[in-house]
Amino acid sequence: MAHRRASRALRTLQSPRAVSNVVLGVGIVTLLGVLAPDLARRTDLVENMVPDVFPAAATTGSLAIGVILLVLARSLRRGKHRAWLIATVLVAVDTVFQVVRALSLVEALLCALLTALLISARRNFAARPDPRSRLRLLAVVLLGPVVATGVGYGWLAIATRGQLADTTGSERLLQALLGLAGIPGPIDFVSDIAAARSAVGLAVLGAALLLVALLVAVQPADGPHHLTDDEESRVRGLLAKWGWVDSLSYFATRGDRSVIFSPCGQAAMSYRVVGSTSLSAGDPVGNPSAWPGAIGAWLDEARSYGWTPANLGSSERGATALCKAGLNVLELGDEAIVHLSEFSLEGRSMRGVRQAVSRTRRAGVTADCVRVKDLAAETLELVRERADAWREGEVERGFSMALGRFGDPADGDALLVLARDGDGDLVGLLHFVPWGDDALSLDLMRRSRDSENGVIELMVATLCQWAPDLGISKISLNFAVFRSVFAHGERLGAGPYVRAWRAVLLWASRFAQIESLYRANAKYHPEWAPRFIAYEGPSDIPTVATAALRAEAFLALPTWLRLPGRKAPEIEPDAPAAGHEVTRPAPGRSPAVRR
Known part of the structure; x- marks a missing residue:
């Protein structure tokens, strides 16, 4: 002994x-x-x-x-x-x-x-x-x-x-x-x-x-690299067959991510090395039966380099696969999914949205939907400029639930919802990427600070009305971090722990607008799908949290300290990992949620 x-x-x-x-x-x-x-x-x-x-x-x-x-x-x-x-x-x-x-x-x-x-x-x-x-x-x-x-x-x-x-x-x-x-x-x-x-x-x-x-x-130059054309082609091949499995699958085509395939080639993990953390995002891409092979290959590579493996934003199915591979999982928040066959502006519960849409239409604002591949080049450039101008701050945010580019010919099937005022000037936009053949996943949501109250609601309602013609059955909207805490903490009989945690989040919302994001999504009465963060052990949580904040650009070097040639993408949506931001509105106007 x-x-x-x-x-x-x-x-x-x-x-x-x-x-x-x-x-x-x-x-x-x-x-x-x-x-x-x-x-x-x-x-x-x-x-x-x-x-x-x-x-x-x-x-x-x-x-x-x-x-x-x-x-x-x-x-x-x-x-x-x-x-x-x-x-x-x-x-x-x-x-x-x-x-x-x-x-x-x-x-x-x-x-x-x-x-x-x-x-x-x-x-x-x-x-x-x-x-x-x-x-x-x-x-x-x-x-x-x-x-x-x-x-x-x-x-x-x-x-x-x-x-x-x-x-x-x-x-x-x-x-x-x-x-x-x-x-x-x-x-x-x-x-x-x-x-x-x-x-x-x-x-x-x-x-x-x-x-x-x-x-x-003299350190070796081999190791993870940004997505190559051949790897992107293979990933898109998997998306064509299995892109319907997860609403975040399309974001695996981000150019600043790396990808590692399962031994059989039927699944892949999309990730980025941030410091000493190998941070993957969303579920593996491809056939779910091949996910264990892709997860195993990713974990083997991470451990061979001494990196800390972690995953940000996996679904319940993906979190289960990661848990079976030896990682711990923690619920991070919920994704808002709207089933368009059930969406309607009628009824008492939709009164707020209905009034916002009506008020916007009376002000002369209209909205329409168009595929990116059908946009004229000058219109596409205008949308790009406006989206950049409506961004708050210099740093573009996004990694786990954002595409990081706009107007790429390879993304021709992406869908835009554009709002224009009475003079025909662009005042708001939604950018969705494909989620399988009959669904969309929100990539970017922005509006002009001077736009009429209700522009966002009008664009969402317009998309829902056009859905049958577009062959769309559901859309994935924003991600609400710690959504269940707000939902349970405000109920009658909520325990002291939940109430205390809700009070902390309400205080934090003064800086990160966590609660307002939850409210902005809840008014559409979506299905809430949980999203998780996966990590090896409790001691890795600070490292993983720091890596996630860096990847989502909530922690970033000042512009003058960045290496030459390394710049943010032209349009990189704000980070959902810490809650989608809400641009501060002008007095008397509703906030514009940015994903």
Whole structure:
């Protein structure tokens, strides 16, 4: 029994998470040891036994290793083999540095034990390196010299022996910066030995920086890539047969997603790698009987790279398949589906919608439906310009339930509902993508801020009236996050937990307009179809949530920080993952829901 407990404890200690924590701790101890106040005294003892430059090189080397270990801890947590290899070599070298620089026997023993732990845990670090990243290389090139200069300055500020008494901080900073490239700096030393010690120490820092940059630069270029023409053709082939299964299937043709097929080729997973998360969206595309193969291929790839797999917006059927594959699922909200055979403006419950439509028509606003392929080029360009002008903010949002493009010839079967005022000027639009042969899924919903109250209701009602001629039986409208909380929390007899959760969401709605989105959809009396988020474990929730917000562009870099050539699509609808936004209306006007 004791042996089994010891074996279990060892396996736990050898796990990537535990090793990562130990490496992080050793990195901190290494940095603190170098900055210890009695460093100079211990260095004096070592210098009596070895050449003067050895302790300087070992000191700056330990500083560099400490910083690199802090950076590697995150990759080690993901089981990266290259991170394990670099950490093992660096910790072994630091074991020698700890002795050479200042007889740091405790730190040396700690590094030796960590080296043994890393070697024993080798089998747990098999994840491939991430594909080459311009952003990562740019960060190393731009931030690396800043960090290395800071480390060098700290060392020169602590190890002042050999510098003239009137040496200033700015001189030490410039000395550290130039010393990384082996260039003499402005500091005057009392002896050639002291100057050589400084030069060697800073050169070690520069070499460490160059090594890190080279390792990032030589990362492999293979791995997930944006959808190719051949892959898109295969996906569209699956959509032609199985596109009716899920209302979000068509969004798998987004150009910024990757796709991986099941071994039989009858199903595929559509996803994007965001940071260290492989984030898929919606159900797998294709034959449901082949979904397990596509999900398995996606999970195998994610784990081979050490990525965190997650899914955003799966249906109940897709969530069941993901759950059987080993993921946890959590209900995220509900999708509003309107069955057009049951839709009518008559009745007391539709009074609000009916009044809005009547008021808009009396104001001279009309609406009509047209396939994208039947639009004239100049009209298509006008719609594109207006949709862009009606967007709030500079950042285009959307990933899981948005197409991310508009007017592409490949999307000719997409349907537009256009609203025009009495002068024939465009004041609102709905853009739907195909959902099988007889249904539509909302991609984009926008209107002019100056448009008449009720434009959205008029466009929805018009589509419902035209549905028989278009061969459409149902439409998928917006996604309402945490819809059930609002629905249950306002009922008589709702429990304290539901009421408290509803109160939190009402407060959050002041910023994200969560409740107003639910209300905007509920007035059409739709069928509410639950949508889920899938993840591996509770500890992954913060990572997955951050990745989802980044994918949906709720977390985005400022424009001036984005890489050249990387821009948002021309029209990318707002993100449904956190609730579709509602544009703030002019006084006295109804909000326009944007998907």
